[in-house]
Amino acid sequence: MQLYNTLSAEERAQLIDEAGKQRLTLSFYAYAKIEDTKKFRDELFIAWNALDALGRIYVANEGINAQMSVPADNFEAFKETLEVYDFMKGIRLNVAVDQDDHSFLKLTIKVRHKIVADGLNDDTFDVTNKGIHLKAQEFNNLLEDPNTIVVDFRNHYESEVGHFKGAITPDVETFRESLPIINEQLQNHKEDKNLLMYCTGGIRCEKASAYFKHQGFKNVYQLEGGIIEYTRQIKEDKIESKFIGKNFVFDHRLGERITDDIVSQCHQCGKPCDNHTNCFNDGCHLLFIQCDECQAAMENCCSTECLEITHLPLDEQVKLRRGKQVGNKVFRKGKSDALKFKNSGELPNKPLAKVISKNIRQKITVKKVLVGKAEHYFTKSKVAQFLIENKELSVGDKILISGPTTGEQELTITTLFVDGKSCETSKKGDQITFEVPFRIRLSDKLYKILG
Numbered sequence: 001m002q003l004y005n006t007l008s009a010e011e012r013a014q015l016i017d018e019a020g021k022q023r024l025t026l027s028f029y030a031y032a033k034i035e036d037t038k039k040f041r042d043e044l045f046i047a048w049n050a051l052d053a054l055g056r057i058y059v060a061n062e063g064i065n066a067q068m069s070v071p072a073d074n075f076e077a078f079k080e081t082l083e084v085y086d087f088m089k090g091i092r093l094n095v096a097v098d099q100d101d102h103s104f105l106k107l108t109i110k111v112r113h114k115i116v117a118d119g120l121n122d123d124t125f126d127v128t129n130k131g132i133h134l135k136a137q138e139f140n141n142l143l144e145d146p147n148t149i150v151v152d153f154r155n156h157y158e159s160e161v162g163h164f165k166g167a168i169t170p171d172v173e174t175f176r177e178s179l180p181i182i183n184e185q186l187q188n189h190k191e192d193k194n195l196l197m198y199c200t201g202g203i204r205c206e207k208a209s210a211y212f213k214h215q216g217f218k219n220v221y222q223l224e225g226g227i228i229e230y231t232r233q234i235k236e237d238k239i240e241s242k243f244i245g246k247n248f249v250f251d252h253r254l255g256e257r258i259t260d261d262i263v264s265q266c267h268q269c270g271k272p273c274d275n276h277t278n279c280f281n282d283g284c285h286l287l288f289i290q291c292d293e294c295q296a297a298m299e300n301c302c303s304t305e306c307l308e309i310t311h312l313p314l315d316e317q318v319k320l321r322r323g324k325q326v327g328n329k330v331f332r333k334g335k336s337d338a339l340k341f342k343n344s345g346e347l348p349n350k351p352l353a354k355v356i357s358k359n360i361r362q363k364i365t366v367k368k369v370l371v372g373k374a375e376h377y378f379t380k381s382k383v384a385q386f387l388i389e390n391k392e393l394s395v396g397d398k399i400l401i402s403g404p405t406t407g408e409q410e411l412t413i414t415t416l417f418v419d420g421k422s423c424e425t426s427k428k429g430d431q432i433t434f435e436v437p438f439r440i441r442l443s444d445k446l447y448k449i450l451g
Contacts, residue, residue: 003042011442012106013105013442017443017445021072022072022099023101023103024072024099025099025100025253026068026069026094027200027201028082028091028092029063030064030091031063032087034061034063034064035061037060040059041109041110044081045109048107048109051070051071051074051077052074053070053074054068054069055068055104056250057107058110058111060111060113060114062114063115065203067250068104069101069103069251092225095232097232100251100252102252102443103251103252115203116204117175117176118175118179118204118208118211119179120179120211126210127210130209130210130213131195131197131209132220132222133224134196134222135224136223136230136233137237139196139198140239140242142194143196145194147192148194149186149195150168151182151195151196151197151198152164152169152199153199153205154199154200156172157276157287159344159347161255161263161264161276162246162248163243163245164198165242165349168182175208179211183212190216190218191218195219195220196223197209198223198227199226200226201226201229202222202226203226205223205226208222209221227243227247228256231243241259243258244351245351254275254276260354261353262354262355263347263350263352264343265289266290267341267342268290269291269293271291272352273289273291275290275291276289276290277295280299280300280306280439281302281306281317284301284306290302302336303336369391370445370447371390371446371447372389372432372446373386373387373389373444373446374403374442374443382435382439383435384440385432385440386431386432386433387431388426388429389428393426393432393446394413394426395414396413397449398448399446400447401444401445401446402447403441406438416433416434417432417434
């Protein structure tokens with residue numbers, strides 16, 4: 001009986017591409033008393049693995065917290081697996097506005113002490129005595145009340161790219177850090193102010209609202225379903241968005257655009273930008289904001305030090321990181337002295353720039369034809385190896401390399417090798433190689449741009 005992943009992320013991405021079916025990215029949570037968490041975890045894995053559901057799920061004695069990708073064809077069957085449990089009957093599923101078939105590439109279900117690390121002792125207060133839930137329009141209305149204080153209970157790397165206007169955005173790296181900071185900051189407003197809180201999907205506010213009511217705050221409100229549900233409602237009901245920028249999400253996409261406003265900067269050059277990336281150095285993987293120009297110049301690295309390391313032979317890179325604990329650095333989410341334009345704490349309520357929509361139109365109008373697929377995975381090399389399965393490819397052709405990790409990269413073929421020999425044109429069945437300024441994955445596809 002399979003209870004764990006047997007395929008790598010690369011293999012799973014390839015299967016998703018080959019299946020060619022639409023997937024839905026969604027999230028949900030539920031607080032409930034679960035006695036046997038391991039049994040519950042194994043039951044979910046068996047049921048969801050059979051439906052080709054993927055994602056990152058945390059299970060604890062206090063409930064479940066899930067971010068997932070489910071084949072659209074299996075969505076109803078997936079909902080039935082939830083209905084088996086009384087505490088998940090009729091549960092709200094936050095379905096992403098922007099879909100990405102590769103948002104998750106593995107099914108990971110872990111048993112944890114808490115479904116959200118809050119650092120609280122739940123025995124000291126009533127966790128069911130929560131704040132009043134507000135829908136999008138109700139939330140907007142209360143935002144306009146001058147007697148309202150709105151607090152963002154997400155972390156600095158989330159609020160930096162998008163937040164509600166006028167919100168307090170704590171400069172914290174974890175949810176547990178924000179609770180005592182906000183409690184101390186608002187000590188003098190327990191009875192005379194409306195405490196309005198929000199987070200990504202609502203789960204952090206479920207616990208935070210109960211905690212602040214226990215701390216003596218009289219008027220506590222929370223955004224129902226978080227920013228994800230708020231976005232769905234404002235689009236469906238044509239409500240004005242009081243949220244500006246992007247909503248950070250914890251999957252391959254790293255963000256859903258809510259408005260065309262850009263409220264953050266490239267951490268390296270200061271240009272208005274809100275695209276997160278992970279440092280290409282395997283000994284770093286720091287999450288930070290990087291514009292297209294810096295991404296090209298720095299080759300997806302956060303610093304010149306990391307850039308130099310990626311140019312070393314693979315065995316030397318392995319030696320450099322052997323025995324080092326880099327986990328804390330990975331999750332510091334942009335807190336690095338090498339990043340000169342990092343903003344957190346007090347954030348702007350006015351956009352620095354607007355998204356240029358022409359990029360979207362270009363994606364729609366660009367004409368391309370599938371030529372082949374990646375045939376070999378080079379851990380470090382900037383050499384692309386593809387098998388030509390359709391059409392011809394020649395020096396001077398414009399191409400698009402697309403994949404779940406690579407994204408979409410356009411370039412022009414300047415040199416071409418077929419079976420190791422330099423040539424001008426390749427045909428169906430040829431194994432080709434050429435230079436690229438990035439790493440190729442097995443899930444990458446090669447397209448020829450037409451016209």
